[in-house]
Amino acid sequence: xxxxxxxxxxxxxxxxxxxxxxxxxxxxxxxxxxxxxxxxxxxxxxxxxxxxxxxxxxxxxxxxxxxxxxxxxxxxxxxxxxxxxxxxxxxxxxxxxxxxxxxxxxxxxxxxxxxxxxxxxxxxxxxxxxxxxxxxxxxxxxxxxxxxxxxxxxxxxxxxxxxxxxxxxxxxxxxxxxxxxxxxxxxxxxxxxxxxxxxxxxxxxxxxxxxxxxxxxxxxxxxxxxxxxxxxxxxxxxxxxxxxxxxxxxxxxxxxxxxxxxxxxxxxxxxxx
Numbered sequence: 177x178x179x180x181x182x183x184x185x186x187x188x189x190x191x192x193x194x195x196x197x198x199x200x201x202x203x204x205x206x207x208x209x210x211x212x213x214x215x216x217x218x219x220x221x222x223x224x225x226x227x228x229x230x231x232x233x234x235x236x237x238x239x240x241x242x243x244x245x246x247x248x249x250x251x252x253x254x255x256x257x258x259x260x261x262x263x264x265x266x267x268x269x270x271x272x273x274x275x276x277x278x279x280x281x282x283x284x285x286x287x288x289x290x291x292x293x294x295x296x297x298x299x300x301x302x303x304x305x306x307x308x309x310x311x312x313x314x315x316x317x318x319x320x321x322x323x324x325x326x327x328x329x330x331x332x333x334x335x336x337x338x339x340x341x342x343x344x345x346x347x348x349x350x351x352x353x354x355x356x357x358x359x360x361x362x363x364x365x366x367x368x369x370x371x372x373x374x375x376x377x378x379x380x381x382x383x384x385x386x387x388x389x390x391x392x393x394x395x396x397x398x399x400x401x402x403x404x405x406x407x408x409x410x411x412x413x414x415x416x417x418x419x420x421x422x423x424x425x426x427x428x429x430x431x432x433x434x435x436x437x438x439x440x441x442x443x444x445x446x447x448x449x
Contacts, residue, residue, distance in 0.1 A: 188227055195224035206402045212274075214404045215286040218395060222290050225297035234300045235293045238443060249442050250289055256336075256434060257288035260427075263342035267352055269423075270407050291395050292435040299387045299436070306383060321372045328369045331362040332437075352410055356423065359430050366433050384432075392428040396420060 199220035206213030226236025239246040261284065264270050275283050335358045338351060367381065374380045397420055399405055410423050417425060 188230075192224045192227050195220045195227070199224065203398060206398070206404075212282075213402075214399050215282055215290075217398070218287065218291045218294050221395075222294040222297060225294060225301050229297055229300040229304070232300050232304065234297055235439075236297070245443060249438060252438050252442060253289045253292050253435060254284060256438070257292070257431075258284045259336075259339050259343045260431075261288065263339045263355075266342055266345075268408055269352070269410060270405050272405050273403055288431075292431060294395065295387065295391045295432045296435055296439060298391055299384065299432070302387055302390075303380075303383050308380075308383060324365060324369045324372070328362065328365040331358060331365050334358050335362050356426065359426060363426075363429055363433055366437065370436075388425075388429050388432055391432065392420060392425060393418065396424060396428060 199217050202213045202216040202220065206217070223236065226234060226239075230237050233241075235246070235249075238249070272280070272283060335355070338355045338358060342351065342355070367384070370380065397418070401419075407421050407424055410421070415422050
């Protein structure tokens with residue numbers, strides 16, 4: 177039976193409300209001590225926000241219309257998340273009290289990728305809500321554009337190299353100060369580079385910062401509070417903000433920006449180079 181546009185709109189809104197209700201329900205059972213709540217939490221949030229953003233051709237639309245591209249993007253996010261998480265475990269930045277052995281697959285295949293997808297959907301949602309929908313384009317190449325493209329690429333490769341070395345060699349896990357500096361520099365270069373790819377770039381930074389703040393408080397704080405993972409002290413960025421270590425805020429910023437970078441490169445390319 178073919179549904180009318182009004183029926184599709186109504187049923188979609190019912191599903192969105194149900195997914196948000198399930199997200200809060202999984203958080204509630206987490207408060208009661210159920211250890212496997214967080215995966216369902218981020219999956220439901222991603223699904224609800226994805227349906228809200230479906231008309232903007234974001235990640236849920238991609239899964240529905242071009243699933244092979246979604247699989248490629250998913251694989252890239254999983255790969256980066258696995259390396260970063262292995263680095264963090266080797267460097268004793270955090271650990272998972274409830275997840276050991278094969279249960280870490282749940283962390284690598286669900287926690288990180290769908291948490292990243294939910295952040296991207298939140299970015300799209302906030303941009304649309306604030307009447308500044310994200311529109312990407314390729315501006316003409318200039319000398320400044322090429323300079324920041326080169327700087328961003330070099331810093332990105334150095335950051336990835338440091339993470340890979342820390343993931344495969346536990347000794348490199350001690351290079352936390354070096355990686356922190358590289359990540360901070362790459363974030364600055366990456367944000368400047370995005371200026372050459374986003375319509376209305378004067379507004380995108382505030383939207384991106386708001387996304388980071390809401391995502392960290394919504395997705396990271398509950399997991400840390402309920403001990404899905406435990407953050408440890410580091411030699412740098414040791415102060416806290418809203419009970420979250422500052423280096424976790426930096427990591428959340430990095431996770432969000434690298435997800436957006438992969439989205440632009442793998443999904444929007446070649447329209448945006």
